[in-house]
Amino acid sequence: MKALLAFATGLFLGFIARTLARSFKGTVLLLAAIIAVTGILTERTELSLISIPLMLLARKGG
Numbered sequence: 522m523k524a525l526l527a528f529a530t531g532l533f534l535g536f537i538a539r540t541l542a543r544s545f546k547g548t549v550l551l552l553a554a555i556i557a558v559t560g561i562l563t564e565r566t567e568l569s570l571i572s573i574p575l576m577l578l579a580r581k582g583g
Contacts, residue, residue: 523562530558549575
């Protein structure tokens with residue numbers, strides 16, 4: 522099941538990566554999403570928790 526989730530998430534992030542990578546804010550948001558998914562799939566909650574402040578920073582633009 523994790524392999525299917527990783528594949529689907531990777532496919533989705535691949536489709537939106539080009540759009541998000543056009544700005545610094547989008548790049549930070551994309552990296553935070555990748556870190557969150559990696560943390561979930563590897564069952565390392567500290568990685569998922571690191572991504573939360575990054576997403577908040579990207580959302581506020583700063």
